[in-house]
Structures are given as C-alpha cells and as structure tokens.
Amino acid sequence: EIESALDRHPSLKANVVAVSEIAGNKQLVAYVVAAKDVNALDIPMLKNHIETCCTPYMVPSIFIQLEGLPLLPNGKVNRNALPKPEAARAEMADQTLQEPRNPHEKAILDMCQQHLGIQGISTNTNLFSIGGDSLFAVKLHNSIEAKFDANVTVADILSMQTIIEIAAEVKSRCESEGPCKSKEHTYIVPFSTTGSKPPLILFHP
Structure with missing residues (x-):
C-alpha cells in the first residue's frame, strides 16, 4: 500500500519500502528514485502524500534517495543489495x-x-x-x-x-x-495535521 501510494507521486520514478531494525527499533525505510526531471526530492512533501493515502504509522521514518534500484536478473528488486539505512542516513546527515x-x-x-x-x-x-x-x-x-x-x-x-x-x-x-519561568502545557498535540480519515487519539491515563 505504501509503495502504491509512492508510485502515484509524479516526482518519483521508482520506489521500494523495507523494514529495518535501527537502534533496536523496527522502522520503515523508503528507497526512492527521482523522476527524470527532478534533482532533489522534497521528503516532507512525500511524507504528507503518504499520510493522505495511508494511516500515519505507515509513513516511513527514513527516506533514502538512490540513482536506481538494484535489480535481480528477473527484473525484481534485489532487497539484499539495498544500502543499509545506518550508513545511508549518516551520509545524508553529513552532506x-x-x-x-x-x-x-x-x-x-x-x-x-x-x-x-x-x-x-x-x-x-x-x-x-x-x-x-x-x-x-x-x-x-x-x-x-x-x-x-x-x-x-x-x-x-x-x-x-x-x-x-x-x-x-x-x-x-x-x-x-526568562529562565525557570512556569510553562503552559498543551496537552493535545497533533502528530499529523493532514489527511481525511478519522483522527486517532492517544492518551496516557
């Protein structure tokens, strides 16, 4: 469903979504290839696009832009050849x-x-x-x-x-x-402000 949503975005040529364990937590990672006339992808825009089609928890936490997806001889994506998220995001952070x-x-x-x-x-x-x-x-x-x-x-x-x-x-x-000034807390915090589906409200007792 996530890949189908990304397939419909005009700035992308191809994509694949995988689950990776990072720092002990399983996270969704989207590997994306930009369309021919697109140089730098707008990641927040892609996240918002997915939110309009899927539930918020399905939005990948990491997007890695590639020149092309690694393929097997049969034309399918070689998931084992995808770059490790830790190395890829460290490289992105250092740019x-x-x-x-x-x-x-x-x-x-x-x-x-x-x-x-x-x-x-x-x-x-x-x-x-x-x-x-x-x-x-x-x-x-x-x-x-x-x-x-x-x-x-x-x-x-x-x-x-x-x-x-x-x-x-x-x-x-x-x-x-000023320091140590009493703060007014906002107890209702919107994690996502886009989408047309009914809101999911989480609270701590």
Missing part, C-alpha cells in the same frame, strides 16, 4: 556539514545525535528525513525542557525541520520568557 554556531545549536545537536543514534549531523539537515518522527519529537521536547526550561512544545518541533530552526526557537523562548 554539506554545517557546524553549530552557538551554545543552543550545540546543545540541540547533541540531543538529536543521541536520540537518532547517529553522529555528524549537520545543523541544516532535515531531521525528519534521517529518521526523525513523532517519538523522536517527544524525546527531544523532554530533553529541551529539562535543559532550558523553555516552553517549546512537541507540535513546535514537528513543524520545524532543522537544528538551526529548533535552536533559534528555543533561544527566542528563553529570552522572552
């Missing part, structure tokens, strides 16, 4: 490496590397193209709250893409609210 420019970016970088389980992430890398998902956003929110006591919500993190954006928001909130 055009941009180092942290201030203490806030350095702190957020350390948190992201810990929660994603990879090193060498560039501060301008799209975190949600290298394994970031709603669970990652919750963990990052907890780490930010513990270190900075800043009123940055899970929804805020999900709406951002890079360490630069998140760190700038944290810095802005710290400066405007």
Whole structure:
C-alpha cells in the first residue's frame, strides 16, 4: 500500500519500502528514485502524500534517495543489495556539514545525535528525513525542557525541520520568557495535521 501510494507521486520514478531494525527499533525505510526531471526530492512533501493515502504509522521514518534500484536478473528488486539505512542516513546527515554556531545549536545537536543514534549531523539537515518522527519529537521536547526550561512544545518541533530552526526557537523562548519561568502545557498535540480519515487519539491515563 505504501509503495502504491509512492508510485502515484509524479516526482518519483521508482520506489521500494523495507523494514529495518535501527537502534533496536523496527522502522520503515523508503528507497526512492527521482523522476527524470527532478534533482532533489522534497521528503516532507512525500511524507504528507503518504499520510493522505495511508494511516500515519505507515509513513516511513527514513527516506533514502538512490540513482536506481538494484535489480535481480528477473527484473525484481534485489532487497539484499539495498544500502543499509545506518550508513545511508549518516551520509545524508553529513552532506554539506554545517557546524553549530552557538551554545543552543550545540546543545540541540547533541540531543538529536543521541536520540537518532547517529553522529555528524549537520545543523541544516532535515531531521525528519534521517529518521526523525513523532517519538523522536517527544524525546527531544523532554530533553529541551529539562535543559532550558523553555516552553517549546512537541507540535513546535514537528513543524520545524532543522537544528538551526529548533535552536533559534528555543533561544527566542528563553529570552522572552526568562529562565525557570512556569510553562503552559498543551496537552493535545497533533502528530499529523493532514489527511481525511478519522483522527486517532492517544492518551496516557
């Protein structure tokens, strides 16, 4: 169903979706080949496209762009020859490496590397193209709250893409609210704001 949804997107020529175990967790990985006239794929757009066709838990957490899919002599995809997600996403994270420019970016970088389980992430890398998902956003929110006591919500993190954006928001909130200021919590957090199907609401007793 996921592959069929991606097949219908005009920016893709081919795709295959596989399940891989990363840092002890099973995750969906989408290997995608761009259409002839497309250079760089818009990963958030592809995720939103899948959400309109499938349930949110079916959206792959990692997208790996390839020049072409490895094939067997019979024309089927050689899944054993697909690149390992750990190596591929580390390479993606290291592209055009941009180092942290201030203490806030350095702190957020350390948190992201810990929660994603990879090193060498560039501060301008799209975190949600290298394994970031709603669970990652919750963990990052907890780490930010513990270190900075800043009123940055899970929804805020999900709406951002890079360490630069998140760190700038944290810095802005710290400066405007002051340290150790009491925070207003938002208890309803939308993990997905797209799609036409009935919402799934999860709560902790």
